[in-house]
Amino acid sequence: MNNSTDILNYLAERRQEMIDFVVALARVESPTSRPETQAPVQDLLREPLEQLGFAVEIIPGEQSGGMLWARPSTLSSSQPQQLLLGHSDTVWPVGTLTEMPVEIEGNVMRGPGVLDMKSGLTQMIFALRALAELGWETAVAPIILINSDEEVGSYDSRPHIERLAQEVERVYVLEPALGSEGKIKTARKGVGEFIITVRGKAAHAGLEPENGISATLELAHLTLKLNQLNRPEEGVTVNVGVVEGGTRSNVVAAECRALVDVRAPTVAAAEALETAVNNLQPTLPGASLTIEGGFNRLPLERTPRNQALWYLAQALGQEIGLELDEGTAGGGSDGNLTSPYTATLDGLGPVGGGAHATHEHILLDSFVERTALLALLLQAPSIKQ
Amino acid sequence: MxxxxxxxxxxxxxxxxxxxxxxxxxxxxxxxxxxxxxxxxxxxxxxxxxxxxxxxxxxxxxxxxxxxxxxxxxxxxxxxxxxxxxxxxxxxxxxxxxxxxxxxxxxxxxxxxxxxxxxxxxxxxxxxxxxxxxxxxxxxxxxxxxxxxxxxxxxxxxxxxxxxxxxxxxxxxxxxxxxxxxxxxxxxxxxxxxxxxxKGMAIFRVQVAGKASHAGSAHRRGANAIVQMADVIQRIHGLTDYGRDLTFNVGTIAGGTVINRVPHYASTTIEMRAFTPEVYESGVAAMLALNDFSTVSSADGRYACYVNVEVLRRTPxxxxxxxxxxxxxxxxxxxxxxxxxxxxxxxxxxxxxxxxxxxxxxxxxxxxxxxxxxxxxxxxxxxxxxxxxxxxxxxxxxxxxxxxxxxxxxx
Structure with a gap:
């Protein structure tokens, strides 16, 4: 029986080293929109992983900077596996550092991407290193996938993520914890976007109004139908967020457009909502609707296997003095993509705040214990044993 | 001659x-x-x-x-x-x-x-x-x-x-x-x-004020101005009466800022046409009666949208x-x-x-x-x-x- 405090002690001694590693990663700016900026981050991760005996490969992306894929060089195909999932891209454009430098002040580290999720990537490295240096065997072989298009919907990496999800028995996602209490994310809403174009027929409003088909009126009918699909008590929301259309007050509008944000807490609700939106029909004779979009990531639900992983995390947290709680995130992550295939636990990254905001930061005193928790989770036995 | x-x-x-x-x-x-x-x-x-x-x-x-x-x-x-x-x-x-x-x-x-x-x-x-x-x-x-x-x-x-x-x-x-x-x-x-x-013509601007909120985390607190505007547009179209040669056209609409925010504002321009002064004046009055109209509120019930109607131009x-x-x-x-x-x-x-x-x-x-x-x-x-x-x-x-x-x- 291993002593959990050994892990804590080991990582506490390397606290400064971990901080330095986050700083090094964060100082390499890596927005999704600039594929060429991802390689320097991937290089920083490659070296420590190879030292830990991982075979590291960069899978090129179509539009993104590709993804880092690492697995133990001794891995045999019969061995059960677990996936560590993260991303190297951030929402911050190149040059942000001059306005928003990486800074440490007491317990707080600020900077672009420190929370989302360069500290999470650091946790992966140091949790694996702790297990290796303490000589703890992992019954389930860890493999790693770090994509660089998570912030825009994982269009390139999605097939790889879904393929690996079908091969592993569990996935740990290193997205930041939820809120200042550091909740584990055991559920995420599914989020979708629709662009709806409404077409009518133009006509002069004074001379021949009866010959027009008003796209603005059709949009009004459509908006109220969409609004009817809201089920706030079930967590299903539909927001007609932006509309525009028409040309002049004396012309019957020929075309309008609406942008619609949809969210649902369960796969069933998301699918029902998507069907309902796609089935919307125009009200006015002669008007037409073009409905594009849908749910990009389906909800991450509290499935039995996900909940089993959560109970495990809760128990392991107690071993190192962490009282963990679970919560639901409003938006999606790549955990939403793996959950349909395998047990998934999200929000294992550090405690902090301000993701995508100028006050993005992590709380350093959470860093050691969250990394210890990850190491313990990695070391947990296989469900197949 | x-x-x-x-x-x-x-x-x-x-x-x-x-x-x-x-x-x-x-x-x-x-x-x-x-x-x-x-x-x-x-x-x-x-x-x-x-x-x-x-x-x-x-x-x-x-x-x-x-x-x-x-x-x-x-x-x-x-x-x-x-x-x-x-x-x-x-x-x-x-x-x-x-x-x-x-x-x-x-x-x-x-x-x-x-x-x-x-x-x-x-x-x-x-x-x-x-x-x-x-x-x-x-x-x-x-x-x-x-x-x-x-x-x-x-x-x-x-x-x-x-x-x-x-x-x-x-x-x-x-x-x-x-x-x-x-x-x-x-x-x-x-x-x-x-x-x-x-025909005579009147142009109106209808503005709707709602309450902005994040569409994901705080949807309940938002009062959607676009939804309120949709309701108003339906009512304005209902005022059209071909039998009296009274027509309304909702010419342009705009509302909202970004997709994931409950929109706090929407506006539309409307043109009305009529042949006789009596019908013309009754149309203007019906539009102005929509001032302070409100049928849409936030899900938490704390904010109601409201409607403001202005006459931009009158040509009888x-x-x-x-x-x-x-x-x-x-x-x-x-x-x-x-x-x-x-x-x-x-x-x-x-x-x-x-x-x-x-x-x-x-x-x-x-x-x-x-x-x-x-x-x-x-x-x-x-x-x-x-x-x-x-x-x-x-x-x-x-x-x-x-x-x-x-x-x-x-x-």
Whole structure:
């Protein structure tokens, strides 16, 4: 029986080293929109992983900077596996550092991407290193996938993520914890976007109004139908967020457009909502609707296997003095993509705040214990044993 | 007085002989961009027009438009020996900015009977018809030409509905036998349409204030202004009543900022049209009654949307009336002398007639025949064509109007 405090002690001694590693990663700016900026981050991760005996490969992306894929060089195909999932891209454009430098002040580290999720990537490295240096065997072989298009919907990496999800028995996602209490994310809403174009027929409003088909009126009918699909008590929301259309007050509008944000807490609700939106029909004779979009990531639900992983995390947290709680995130992550295939636990990254905001930061005193928790989770036995 | 057949023949011959020169003047006018906001262009066109009519003995006075961004109205006068007065109304401006003309390659272009170009029918062709009438009267009926005081008023900003020009007309045209408006008018073979009524128009802006909130984390706290606007739009469309010729058009809409935010603001512009003052006023009142309307609230019940309605522009209708019908009758008699038929038309669009019909006897649609007013685009499938006038309509239109004027002043 291993002593959990050994892990804590080991990582506490390397606290400064971990901080330095986050700083090094964060100082390499890596927005999704600039594929060429991802390689320097991937290089920083490659070296420590190879030292830990991982075979590291960069899978090129179509539009993104590709993804880092690492697995133990001794891995045999019969061995059960677990996936560590993260991303190297951030929402911050190149040059942000001059306005928003990486800074440490007491317990707080600020900077672009420190929370989302360069500290999470650091946790992966140091949790694996702790297990290796303490000589703890992992019954389930860890493999790693770090994509660089998570912030825009994982269009390139999605097939790889879904393929690996079908091969592993569990996935740990290193997205930041939820809120200042550091909740584990055991559920995420599914989020979708629709662009709806409404077409009518133009006509002069004074001379021949009866010959027009008003796209603005059709949009009004459509908006109220969409609004009817809201089920706030079930967590299903539909927001007609932006509309525009028409040309002049004396012309019957020929075309309008609406942008619609949809969210649902369960796969069933998301699918029902998507069907309902796609089935919307125009009200006015002669008007037409073009409905594009849908749910990009389906909800991450509290499935039995996900909940089993959560109970495990809760128990392991107690071993190192962490009282963990679970919560639901409003938006999606790549955990939403793996959950349909395998047990998934999200929000294992550090405690902090301000993701995508100028006050993005992590709380350093959470860093050691969250990394210890990850190491313990990695070391947990296989469900197949 | 009805015209004898020799005089008719002489007028016809003069008009036909003068047509090439007149159309060349039209070309020069069309080549000057006189978009309402292009004050320099409007004034250049005014200068050219004043020079043209100076040849017939007209003196020119320019009057600045009330809006300092626009050009000058033009008043051309030729004083006669008697107290009889006739007024002609046209305008200098067009709806086409110079870059739109360039972008759509919209310029003077003669194809068969059609002459395409900005303002060919709305309304530079109308001004040319006035010129052809005056030149023909001077040459063939000099007594009529010299007895009557002729006043031609050209609006610098008709397309924006400026009201100061209407006041100018009332001052300059007090006591006229007729105020003749030279917007384009339909002509098919020997059948002419004269405009005797025009719809009134009101433009409204409806703004909706809601409550912004994040669509994911705080959807319950948001009051969606676009949803409230949708409800209002349905109600406004419900006010349309074709039986009473009352129509509402929700022309433009805009609302929201980003997709994942419950929108706090939406706005829309609405145009209303009606033929009679009673219906017009009832439509305006119904719109204003939507002020402070509210049917949409946030899911948590704490915020309600509310609606604000403003009237941006009011142009009351030009209704059928006795003075106009009397003028129509004169033109119908004149048409009979020529073997033509004149039919009354109640039209949906506006003109300066809307501003002056209560004080002056007016008829409209006396300019050339044409089509596609306000359109500078052409589409492959022919569903959009550029504005044009018909070259063959100038002589019959001028002849009918001369016959009408002669009946009016001597009748």
């Amino acid at each position: 009805n015209l004898d057949s020799q005089t008719i023949q002489d007028l016809q011959t003069h008009l036909e002989t003068n047509l090439p020169h007149s159309l060349d003047m039209l070309r020069q006018m069309v080549e000057i961009n006189s978009f309402t906001a292009n004050a320099a262009g409007v004034d250049r066109l005014g200068q050219l027009t004043a020079e043209l009519f100076a040849r017939l003995g007209f003196t020119a006075v320019t009057i600045p438009a009330a809006n300092p961004l626009y050009g000058n109205h033009l008043v051309l006068t030729r004083h006669g020996r008697t107290a009889q007065k006739v007024g002609f109304i046209s305008h200098l401006d067009t709806v086409f900015p110079p870059d739109e003309e360039r972008r759509n390659n919209f310029h003077w272009r003669s194809e068969g009977d059609r002459i395409y170009g900005p303002g060919t029918v709305d309304i530079k062709g109308g001004t040319i018809v006035i010129y052809m009438m005056m030149a023909a009267l001077q040459a063939i009926l000099p007594d009529v030409f010299n007895n009557v005081t002729w006043t031609i008023l050209l609006n610098a900003c008709e397309e924006t509905g400026c009201e100061d020009f209407g006041e100018l007309c009332l001052r300059e045209l007090a006591g006229v036998r007729g105020g003749l408006i030279f917007e384009g008018g339909q002509m098919r073979q020997d059948r002419f349409k004269i405009v005797v009524a025009r 209708p030009w209704s059928r009336n006795e003075a106009t019908d009397a003028l129509l009758a004169v033109w119908q008699q004149a048409a009979a002398d020529l073997g033509y038929t004149v039919l009354p038309e109640e039209r949906g669009g506006l003109s300066d007639g809307n501003h002056i019909w209560r004080s002056l006897p007016v008829i409209d649609g006396l300019g050339p025949s044409g089509g596609n007013s306000h359109c500078s685009e052409r589409s492959e499938d022919g569903s959009k064509e550029q504005e044009y006038c018909l070259a063959s309509s100038f002589v019959p239109k001028a002849l009918l109007n001369v016959a009408g004027v002669v009946r009016l002043v001597k009748g």
